[in-house]
Amino acid sequence: MKIARKLRNRILTAALFAVVLASAPVRAHAVSKEIIQLQTQVQQLLDMVQRLQSTLDMRFGVLQNLAQQTADQTKLMGATVNDMQQKLNIQNEALSGKVDAVSGQVQSLNDSVDELKTRIAKLDKAIQDMQTQLQNIQTPPQPAATPGGAPAGPDALPGASPAAAGPMSAAPPVNQAPPLQQTYQSGLRDYNAGRYTLAAGEFQDVLHYYPLDDLAGAAQFYLGEIAYQQKQYSEAVNAYSLVLEGFSGNAKAPTAQLHKGLALLKLDKRDAGIHELRLLIQRYPRTPEASSARSKLNGMGVRINAR
Helix, strand or coil: CHHHHHHHHHHHHHHHHHHHHHCCCCCCCCCCHHHHHHHHHHHHHHHHHHHHHHHHHHHHHHHHHHHHHHHHHHHHHHHHHHHHHHHHHHHHHHHHHHHHHHHHHHHHHHHHHHHHHHHHHHHHHHHHHHHHHHHHHHCCCCCCECCCCCECCCCCCCCCCHHHHCCCCCCCCCCCCCCHHHHHHHHHHHHHCCCHHHHHHHHHHHHHHCCCCHHHHHHHHHHHHHHHHCCCHHHHHHHHHHHHHHCCCCCCHHHHHHHHHHHHHHCCCHHHHHHHHHHHHHHCCCCHHHHHHHHHHHHHCCCCCCC
16 A cells, blocks of 8 residues: 555656656747657656546455454454353353262262261161070070089078078179260369370270260271371371271261361371361351361362362
């Protein structure tokens, strides 16, 4: 376009200069062949300028049309892209809602499974206790023998005096179960005072004599805490696992899972520890323990949700 304009300006300048020369006053007898040729060339130049102007106008119109079409297509493409972006945003929001709903359902399912495991364990323990009681009932006690070897019972000799029969053999002593609340509270006091050996024995008594009580889950948790405080992290992991497997509905379960993850990290089992912390956030998302797990993962530079 610039070259065409320069050429057109030069031609116009030359034509105007020729016109000026042709129109200059001359003598009537000075008209010569050269002037006539110059006028002819000027006319040709003017015709060429007109044709060039027409060509330039036509091409400029084509360029304007193409530019307008390009602008319209760009505007249409922008509207299409915006529409697609809105649709993608709507789909992402819907998908996010579905993921949250599925996560909630999975959490509820996990809680239900854990509760079912706890109930099954308690039922199995109750059945074992009943079987033990039945065996004790079906097995009669052995009659005591006299010092002379004669049985002291219905088979004793007639007329024998009770003194002659000798004293009955004493039955084996039966360990009486200690009081639940007192034993648990005593273990808690010893734990808080740092008397871990005494506390461990008292918590084990709670587990032994009252395995189906809710305090048994708390006692199992504190056994893990004692091992953790003593830096016996492998034993702590095992104790916390027993809480999560046998007492998942216990109030100490979220803390047990948090401390299990921390104990695994202490053992340099990074992947297992991260898995436990993520599982805690998934199972108990609104607990203080879940907040602590999020802070721990963020401090480690680890994504809270696995890819």
